[in-house]
Amino acid sequence: MGSGLATMKIVSHRFSILFLVMALLAMAGCAGEQSAFAGLGPVSSRITLLIWIMFTGAALITAFICVLMAISIAGPANWRHKLAREKVIVLGGIVFPVVTLTTLLFYGFLILKAGGKLIRAEDPVHIAVVGEQWWWRVIYRHDDGHTTESANELHIPVGRPIEIELSTADVIHSFWIPAYAGKVDMIPGRINTLHFMADKSGIVHGQCAEYCGGAHALMSFYAVAMAPFDYEAWLAKERADAKPALENKGEQLFLSSGCGGCHTVRGTRANGKIGPDLTHVGSRLSLGAGILPNAPEHFAQWISRHQKIKPDNLMPPFDFFSENELQALAAYLDGLE
Ligand code: HEC
Ligand SMILES: [Cu+2]
Structure with a gap:
């Protein structure tokens, strides 16, 4: 019996550590570069404030309801009696939610308008x-x-x-x-x-x-x-237009393989409008809309296996280039800074 209890304690202790680790990981996921909690500008800061108000409010209300529930189930008889009154139901069940939700609604409208000041600002970008x-x-x-x-x-x-x-x-x-x-x-x-x-x-x-x-x-x-x-x-x-390519093999390949039918490289014959403009693609951070970090080897990978890297994307497969041709194309694109 005693050892059983001890094991249970250890197990529950482990669970709470696991829970803590998971909660910390989840919170870490909220920080950083793709997070509404980063609040790096006036508009998102207001949204973050709204999140905290909603969260804190909901937590307090939940705790309060739990206490009321405990009392109404196991509390002293006179307390239970008081809680069963119609007035409590009307105030707590109708008036309170209506007032709280309406206030939040209007506050939400205010937040939606948070960009309003910026609309009227002179000279936006x-x-x-x-x-x-x-x-x-x-x-x-x-x-x-x-x-x-x-x-x-x-x-x-x-x-x-x-x-x-x-x-x-x-x-x-x-x-x-x-x-x-x-x-x-x-x-x-x-x-x-x-x-x-x-x-x-x-x-x-x-x-x-x-x-x-x-x-x-x-x-x-x-x-x-x-x-x-x-x-x-x-x-x-x-x-500015792309700098004229000194080493032309990649550019030749680019133009002769039909890439220019979909992609523009300003300053060359390539003036396609279907895919992303590649005039300065070499200086961007990523390829494939944030999917691959921009690096010479990733240009080659994108061209030869983009349908594996980003299944369904609308660039047709180009899996016939030799390794040399891929390198030349990659060097050309990487040089488009
Ligand atoms: C039929 C049109 C079409 C042709 C032809 C085409 N592409 Fe694309 N390309 C696209 C589209 C659409 C995308 C965007 C894919 C996505 O991210 O969903 C793309 C994306 C790219 C990207 C990534 C750009 C970025 O900003 O993320 C590169 C690099 C690229 N293409 C190079 C080439 C090369 C080199 C060729 C020729 C061998 C070529 N493309 C031929 C349509 C085309
Ligand atoms: Cu989408």
């Missing part, structure tokens, strides 16, 4: 993002009215209001950078706008948040917040 199965077309609008297209990476200046025009080329997607703002859907035939601001420079993760078909889970991207001066420099570089 305009960027358009188009959701495509299963990547992001990103279009920067310059002060002189010109635009520059890029993909799968959003660069923004710190401390300036950002206005993102969201649309889709096919089905519904949802644009979500948890560290900066709530998600906003991209709906066929509509343009939605998202307003936020980044307080600090750094790199965070974004993700498509609405199921959009096969490779939905592999449709992410990076947002890079930069000091305003660095941002201007980056944008000027992004706007």
